[in-house]
Amino acid sequence: AQSVDQPDAHVTLSEGASLELRCSYSYSAAPYLFWYVQYPGQSLQFLLKYITGDTVVKGTKGFEAEFRKSNSSFNLKKSPAHWSDSAKYFCALEGGTGNYKYVFGAGTRLKVIA
Amino acid sequence: NAGVIQTPRHKVTGKGQEATLWCEPISGHSAVFWYRQTIVQGLEFLTYFRNQAPIDDSGMPKERFSAQMPNQSHSTLKIQSTQPQDSAVYLCASSLLDTQYFGPGTRLLVL
Numbered sequence: 186a187q188s189v190d191q192p193d194a195h196v197t198l199s200e201g202a203s204l205e206l207r208c209s210y211s212y213s214a215a216p217y218l219f220w221y222v223q224y225p226g227q228s229l230q231f232l233l234k235y236i237t238g239d240t241v242v243k244g245t246k247g248f249e250a251e252f253r254k255s256n257s258s259f260n261l262k263k264s265p266a267h268w269s270d271s272a273k274y275f276c277a278l279e280g281g282t283g284n285y286k287y288v289f290g291a292g293t294r295l296k297v298i299a
Numbered sequence: 300n301a302g303v304i305q306t307p308r309h310k311v312t313g314k315g316q317e318a319t320l321w322c323e324p325i326s327g328h329s330a331v332f333w334y335r336q337t338i339v340q341g342l343e344f345l346t347y348f349r350n351q352a353p354i355d356d357s358g359m360p361k362e363r364f365s366a367q368m369p370n371q372s373h374s375t376l377k378i379q380s381t382q383p384q385d386s387a388v389y390l391c392a393s394s395l396l397d398t399q400y401f402g403p404g405t406r407l408l409v410l
Contacts, residue, residue, distance in 0.1 A: 228404050292342075
């Protein structure tokens with residue numbers, strides 16, 4: 186079975202601080218991992234993905250994420266954070282077997298205070 | 300590239316009525332996915348098609364929900380006899396390979 190856990194439902198930090206949103210997964214084989222962002226009133230936008238290769242992947246809007254197989258994590262990072270980063274962030278896993286179905290985490294709502 | 304198009308953007312139905320939601324994937328994308336998003340349940344996978352063929356409908360409620368993809372340019376999600384608990388944002392996404400691109404969603408309200 187595949188599952189994704191985003192343990193922090195809400196994160197609040199000050200503008201200029203470093204942000205790190207946590208994501209852990211459960212999957213018996215090599216996962217494909219994704220981060221999406223959802224701004225208020227909008228749909229999901231793709232940020233970045235890890236498929237294979239370099240464990241640190243860079244995406245849009247200045248975000249990056251690090252894949253750590255040792256602890257089954259794929260945390261999203263950005264420094265410094267900006268008030269415009271306030272949104273809900275979703276981590277997703279795809280089994281990588283050619284079935285392109287995603288399993289999403291519950292999401293983390295980030296608030297960046299100016 | 301217009302992105303994924305979903306119509307209507309908002310739909311209000313009375314309990315027991317039918318609702319049909321439309322999705323036009325990005326041109327050239329071979330897979331179409333349907334999700335439902337609510338505050339309580341979060342993002343729920345419903346069903347998906349690849350090359351117009353249904354691949355996985357494990358998230359579809361067995362009664363009242365159906366989805367079709369009659370051609371490569373659109374897919375429909377039909378809900379018969381809508382109930383208040385069907386109120387949600389229905390998201391469509393398309394992909395060529397592993398990355399899904401989402402449409403703006405259809406907000407369905409069942410009164």
